[in-house]
Amino acid sequence: MAESSNWTHLHAQVHRTLLYRQILPSTQRLLVAVSGGQDSLCLIKLLLDLQPKWGWDLAIVHCDHRWRSDSQASANHVEQLAKNWGISYYLETASDIPKTEAAARKWRYQALTEIAIAHNYPYIVTGHTASDRAETLLYNLIRGSGADGLSALTWTRPLLDFQLPILDIRLGNAGDNPNSQISADFRWENQDENSQSKIQNLKSKIYLVRPLLEITRLQTGQFCLEQKLPIWEDSTNQNLQYSRNRIRSELLPYLETHFNPKAQQALAQTAELLRADVEYLELAASELLQRAMSPIADSPQVNFQLPLKLNRPILREAPLALQRRAMRQLLQQILPSAPSFESVEKLTSLIVAPNRSQTDPFPGGAIGRVEHPSIILDLKF
Template identity: 35%
Template sequence: MAAPWSPFHLRLHRLLLRRPQLLPPQATLLLAVSGGQDSMALVGLLRDLQRLHHWRLLLWHGDHGWRPDSAQQARALAAWADGQGLPLELQRWSNPQTNEAAARHWRLAQLQRWATEQGASRVVTGHTASDRAETLLLQLARGSHRQGMGSLRWLRPLNATVQLARPLLVFSRGETAQIQQQLQLPLWPDPSNDDPCFSRNRIRAEVLPVLEALYPGASRRLSGLSSRLADEQEAQRQLEELALQALLSQPTDSPAGLRRRALMALQPGNRRRLLRAWLEQQGSTELSATQLERLLERLEPQQGPGALQLPGGARLDWDRESLHHSSGGGKQGEPPGVASRRTSLHEHQP
């Protein structure tokens, strides 16, 4: 019997033809399956499209152990997958915590490990456009940097060989419900998705319905905005790399630093952007907007040499000409007086 075909199958198929690196043909894909509506729609669509893209499909389910019936549901999901001819790896959290961030960290660690062991180049999740709209609202409320508002991208690296892929960003949560019903897929819903203790659930249940009532299609437009921000950030990153090349000093006996005078001659917005990009290249990714402003104040031309302790134990040293980043520890032959001027970004800067 031919595999089912619908406008949803066609939309995803066309997306994969436009974005061949999202789920490459003939690749081994590890699908993260919770048993809920979105992940089951993911399994159903990729199972039906497998004949066109020739993937090797593997499933993974993580049992958080939060509910008494979670183990029973996990076994039922595994039995269904076996009946579909889809190998499923079932793992139970040995030290469960009722903390969403900790659970997400555990899931990603296990998915990354299992994907590496199985030779899967993609870990595939069922995130939808609705998830991306919720994330944008949460990041806006938290005062996130622009980069956070473009999160939930189509692809992001997990390690050197595995990337996390989100092909269902082309669908809304309402559409994954239709897919699940059309394909007659079973469901094992997680009651925690309705728990108002989790901020995302309150955004989903209380905020987005109001926005949709006021401006129908709001979720789709919010998701589109997040996608455009992500695309702009990728384009901006390429321009930043070119601009940084012009700001790097060229010492003969130490790693290249950043030319301080050239940096501070730029317009303030470009100073912030390029300094943040350079620090991220060095591995210092935890600077807040306030910390970055304090650092730039200390780099003004009228200020002298100095040093700062960065989050994570790294350090930044500068003289009147250039800035140098080090991973920590004392610096051989630092100029007299620098140690006395060393401060932490968490301290008040005059």
């Protein structure tokens, strides 16, 4: 697009962000997740307008959770927009209505990933904004998160942590769902080992990108108004039973009125700063863990099979922040679910505890014990 009268401050800002951050390379195939709400409509319009500069191949994907009575109408509305803009449209409809917000989100990311794999899109783009970042920070802060939770929502991340068993179940279901657009060749049960590893490989190359993280919801709303974009209002956004909605419509406005009129931007910036700190600390912790883990057998290969042996003098030299992170990384590998604060503290305390100190069992049954100069983790002693 020539930098004509249509070129707004927001176009320039997102264009600059993309140049600076290099999160959406030119000429790529981009799958844009559009709910029909103001953020994702703003996103797709900006990308369409920037398209001539970047040469992307754009498509829209919409996920119908079948949560609201108007959900099919909303899907039709998004489809019509895609038609008007002359771009491909993909729809995924939930075969079972997800019961909770978390289940809906999980289903949505699986559906997005599957469509991206099936139609060869290496980038999934979402309309998360600075306001979402601020809300996530507040939500996690209140629930007692460390820096990791406060720095949630990154500009880009590989979709690696979507485990294949989840994909497996969904792809199995796809056959029963007449609305599924996943072609039969991509159904997991139809895959031999070779093509399963090809899918895994492809998944590791799909990135989730959020180009609007510096733009507030107020700005996306104004943009939609100026550009006359037909927003499909999500009635569940008004429901104050959802904590996120209460943060959005009560807590943030309160903070802006009484504490800082730019609270959203300030909180989003805090998340951005913490993100870089967390990345640095996680890397340093993983190096510490590698150094502290000595295999129990003669094999030089470090792995996370029990029993495990940790070198206490090496751990003791490190600052507490790294000790905690290294212990959490270790527990992430051996516990059946995400380690709790208590589990991490329990294991960390063994770094300086007297000889023969022992923990009670962690979830899954492993026990930590000091056998000077090591910590041993095993199922029984």
